[in-house]
Amino acid sequence: MNPRLSALQAYPFERLNALKANLKPATEAAHIALSIGEPKHAPPDFIVEALQDNGLLRQGLGGYPATRGSDELRSAIADWATQRFDLKPDTLTAEQHVLPVNGTREALFSFAQAVLSGSADSVVVMPNPFYQIYEGAALLGGAQPWYVPCPAENGLLPDFDSVPEAVWRRTELLYLCSPGNPTGAVVDLSGLKRLIELADRFDFIIAADECYSEIYFDESQPPAGLLEACAKLGRDDYRRCVVFHSLSKRSNLPGLRSGFVAGDARILAQYYQYRTYHGCAMAGHVQAVSAMAWRDEAHVTANRALYREKFTQVTPVLQQVLDVQIPQAGFYYWPATPTDDETFAQRLFEQCHITVLPGTYLGRQPTAETGGAGPNPGSGRIRMALVASLDECLQAAERIRQLSL
Ligand SMILES: Cc1ncc(COP(=O)(O)O)c(C=O)c1O
Numbered sequence: 001m002n003p004r005l006s007a008l009q010a011y012p013f014e015r016l017n018a019l020k021a022n023l024k025p026a027t028e029a030a031h032i033a034l035s036i037g038e039p040k041h042a043p044p045d046f047i048v049e050a051l052q053d054n055g056l057l058r059q060g061l062g063g064y065p066a067t068r069g070s071d072e073l074r075s076a077i078a079d080w081a082t083q084r085f086d087l088k089p090d091t092l093t094a095e096q097h098v099l100p101v102n103g104t105r106e107a108l109f110s111f112a113q114a115v116l117s118g119s120a121d122s123v124v125v126m127p128n129p130f131y132q133i134y135e136g137a138a139l140l141g142g143a144q145p146w147y148v149p150c151p152a153e154n155g156l157l158p159d160f161d162s163v164p165e166a167v168w169r170r171t172e173l174l175y176l177c178s179p180g181n182p183t184g185a186v187v188d189l190s191g192l193k194r195l196i197e198l199a200d201r202f203d204f205i206i207a208a209d210e211c212y213s214e215i216y217f218d219e220s221q222p223p224a225g226l227l228e229a230c231a232k233l234g235r236d237d238y239r240r241c242v243v244f245h246s247l248s249k250r251s252n253l254p255g256l257r258s259g260f261v262a263g264d265a266r267i268l269a270q271y272y273q274y275r276t277y278h279g280c281a282m283a284g285h286v287q288a289v290s291a292m293a294w295r296d297e298a299h300v301t302a303n304r305a306l307y308r309e310k311f312t313q314v315t316p317v318l319q320q321v322l323d324v325q326i327p328q329a330g331f332y333y334w335p336a337t338p339t340d341d342e343t344f345a346q347r348l349f350e351q352c353h354i355t356v357l358p359g360t361y362l363g364r365q366p367t368a369e370t371g372g373a374g375p376n377p378g379s380g381r382i383r384m385a386l387v388a389s390l391d392e393c394l395q396a397a398e399r400i401r402q403l404s405l
Contacts, residue, residue, distance in 0.1 A: 002140070004139055004140050004142065005140070007139045008136050008139060008140075009132070009135065009136075009364075011132060012132065012357060012361035012362055013035070013036075013357075015358075015361045016035060016345075016355070016357060016358070016361065019342055019345065019346060019358070020346070020349055020355070023346060023349050023350050024350070025349060025350055025351075025352075025353040026350055026351055027351065027352065027353050027399075029352070029353050029395075029399065030353070031353050031354075031355070032353065032354050032355070032388060032392050032395065032396040032399075033354075033355045033388070034354060034355065034356050034384040034385055034386070034388070034393075034396055035355040035356055035357040035383070035384075035385065036385060036387070037181065037331075037332070037383075037385050037387070038254055038385075038387060039248060039249055039252045039254055039331075039387055040252075040387040040388055040389070041252045041303055041306055041387075042252060043251070043252045043253050043255075043256075044251060044252070044253075044293065044296070044299040046292065046296070046299075047251070047253065047256075047289050047292065047293055050288070050289045050292055051285065051289055056285050056288055056289075057285050059284055059285070059288075060283050060284035060285025060286070060287075060288065061283075061284075061285070063284060064281070065281040065282055065283055065284045065287065066281060067099075067272065067275050067276045067280070067281040068099065068272060069098075069099065069100035069281075069282060069287055070284070070287050070288070070291070071094060072287075072288070072291045073100055073282075073287045073288075073290055073291040073294075074094035074095075074098045074099075074100070075094040075291075076290075076291035076292075076294040076295050077094070077098045077100070077260045077262065077291075077294055078092050078093060078094040078097065078098050078262070079294075079295070080294040080295070081098075081227060081243075081245070081262055084213075084222070084225070085225045085227045085228035085231065086228055086231060087227055087228070087231045088231055088236055091231070091236040091237075091238075092227065092238070092262060092263075093265075096265040096268065096269070097238065097262055097263060097264075097265050097268060098260055098261070098262045098268075099260060099261045099262075099268055099271065099272055099275070100258070100259070100260050100282045100287060100290065101244075101258075101259050101260060101261050101275075101280070101282070102257040102258065102259070102280055102282055103246060103248060103254075103257040103258065103259050104209060104211045104244040104245065104246045104248075104259045105133055106257075106280060107244055107259060107261050108131070108133050108134065108137060108175070108207065108209055108244055109133050109136065109137045109140075110137075110271075110274065110275065110278055110280070111137070111207055111242070111244075111261065111271060112124065112134075112137035112138060112140075112141040112143070112173060112207075113137070113140065113141050113274070114270060114271045114274035114275075115172065115173055115205055115267065115270075115271070116138075116141035116142060116143050116172055116173060117172060118141075118142050119172075121144075121170050122141075122142065122143040122144070122170060122171075122172045123143060123144050123145075123146050123167055123170040123171045123172065124137070124138035124141070124143045124144070124145055124146065124171070124172065124173045124174070124175065125145075125146045125148060125163060125167070125168075125171050125173070125174045125175070125204075126138070126145055126146070126147060126148065126174070126175040127147075127148055127150050127158040127175070127176070127177055127180065128147035128148055128149050128150065128158075128363050128364055128366065128371065128376075128377050128378075129150065129182055129183070129359060129362035129363035129377060129378040130147070130175070130177065130181075130362065130363070131177060131181050131209065132362075134175040134177075134209075135364070138173070143172065143173070144170075144369060144370065145364075145370055146163065146167050146171070146370060146371055147363075147364050147366045147370055147371040148160060148162060148163060148371070149162065149366075149371070149374060149377040150180065150183050150185065150377055151377060152336075155185055156180065156183035156184070156185040156334065157180070157183075157185045157187060157191065158176075158187075160194075160195070160198070162372070164372075168198060168201075168202040168204075169202055171202055171204040172204050172205065173204060173205050173206075173207060174195065174198075174199065174204055174205070174206050174207065175207050175209060176195065176206060176207070176208045176209065176226070177209045178192075178208065178209075178210065178213075178223065178224075179210075179212040179213060179215070179216070179223050179327070179328060179329035179330040180212075180330070181212060181330060181332065182332045182334045182357075182359070182362055182378075182381075182383040183327075183332075183334050184327020184328055184329060184330045184332055184333075184334060185327075185328055186223040186224070186328040186329050187224070188224055189224045189228065189229050189232060192208075192224060192225075192226055192228075192229035193229050193232070193233060195226075196226075196229060196230065196233065196235070196240070196241065199240045199241070200239075200240065203240075204240070205240050205241075205242065205264075205267060206226060206240060206241050206242065207242050207244065208225070208226035208241070208242070208243045208244065209244045210223075210225050210226070210243050210244060210245055211244060211245060211246040211248065211249055211250075211259070212249055212329055212330040212331075213225060213245065213250075213329070214249065214250040214300050214303075214304070215249055215250075215303075215304060215307055215329055215330050215331055216304065216328070216329040217304070217307070217308050217311065217326060217329070219301070219304070223328070223329045225243060226241050226242075226243050226263070227241065227243055227262065227263060229241075230263075237264065237265070238262075238263040238264045238265075239264055239266075240264060240267075241263045241264055242261055242262070242263035242264055242267055242268070242271075243261070243262055243263055244259065244260075244261055245259055245260050245262070246258070246259035247259060247290060247293050247294075249331075250293075250300055250303070251293045251299060251300065251303070252303060253293065256286055256289070256290065257282075257286070258282065258286055258290040258293075306390075307331055307386065309390060310386045310390050310393050311326045311327075311386060312326075313390065313393075313394060314386060314393050314394060314396075314397045317394065317397040317398060317401050318333070318335075318397045318400060318401065320401050321400060321401050321403070322335045322336075322337075322338075322400070323335050323336055324384075331385055331386050331387060332383050332384065332385050332386075333383070333384040333386070334359070334381055334382075334383055334384075335381060335382060335384070336380055336381055337359075337380055337381060337382055340379070340380065341358040341359050341360050341378070341379060341380055341381055341382050342358045342360060344356075344358075344382060345357070345358045345382060347403070348400065348403070351403055352396070352399040352400055352403055353399075354396050354399060354400065356382045356383065356384050357382060357383040357384075358378075358382055359377075359378030359379060359380065359381035359382055359383060360376055360378050360379045361378065362378045362383060363376045363377050363378025363379065364376060
């Protein structure tokens with residue numbers, strides 16, 4: 001077997017299941033999961049209906065799909081990204097700058113396998129806490145992860161100033177997660193421009209995971225994106241920059257497995273070659289409905305309104321007992337806990353029949369080789385996802401409010 005497999009860590013939900021294994025809720029109240037980051041709003045009707053079209057299905061099921069994706073899908077994606085991130089017309093082209101992927105998870109993983117050199121001292125920089133795929137991708141790509149803490153003092157953003165120059169010199173890939181999971185923090189345009197400068201100076205690629213970019217609360221202030229920062233810099237070739245987007249959160253289609261990767265054409269050409277061997281083309285009917293989803297904004301605006309309503313109603317209830325804020329974007333609270341996060345999660349399960357994710361499971365305690373000394377920045381926090389219905393989220397908040405903390 002590949003010896004690198006043994007470096008992989010248990011997934012947060014395995015650790016959560018173990019934590020809850022012997023616990024019995026002391027209440028008859030129905031279970032409410034605030035732990036899982038799976039969107040629960042209804043998928044758009046027009047997509048569900050389109051997927052029932054026999055002609056579309058016959059065509060999709062009856063042929064091998066192209067790894068590069070259909071022209072129609074790539075055009076829909078290029079148009080969407082150009083409009084959303086205010087890109088100069090015809091700089092992000094359907095021909096060269098866009099590839100469909102089966103959700104960002106597989107793409108974030110496989111991208112590292114394609115771009116990492118395999119050299120013994122290669123480093124992948126990533127936020128801490130983080131989406132665990134970044135770490136697994138780095139380890140299986142033969143690189144050393146370098147965990148960048150996201151402390152409250154830094155607005156829960158990665159403290160890139162803490163990364164020693166010697167580490168930047170070894171860096172081949174930087175994973176950025178903005179809006180952040182679990183923090184909800186957004187890197188602004190100046191922060192993105194600074195990272196691009198670092199990428200140029202030390203010659204690394206930025207993989208910007210922007211899969212929460214469409215879940216935000218002020219319609220006039222959508223989160224900035226890495227391609228947008230390139231456009232503002234006049235960097236119309238998007239050199240060293242690649243973004244990852246998904247229909248899972250934007251369009252409530254996590255089961256469709258549909259997203260895209262876009263940016264630097266030179267990198268995408270090689271990643272495309274990798275993907276043809278990897279064998280991960282998106283099914284034709286999935287491509288067809290994905291194009292429809294990228295071309296429609298009405299359902300996305302309506303989706304945001306649902307999250308806005310939930311956060312507006314739930315936040316004041318929870319604020320009576322926990323230090324929660326409406327996040328800048330995304331659908332997570334990331335509050336500090338009154339006791340250690342695992343004990344607190346156990347108490348919420350036993351006394352309120354509510355599952356939350358201990359922050360410890362989403363972060364790492366770095367060693368000298370992986371981030372210098374320092375605590376696990378996830379410890380002492382929990383992640384709570386407001387994905388359930390408004391009614392369930394309010395019930396959960398009320399139960400937590402009544403718990404004597
Ligand atoms: C930060 C982050 N990136 C990527 C993903 C993967 O999403 P998908 O593969 O559905 O696009 C998730 C899913 O929860 C996530 O939280």
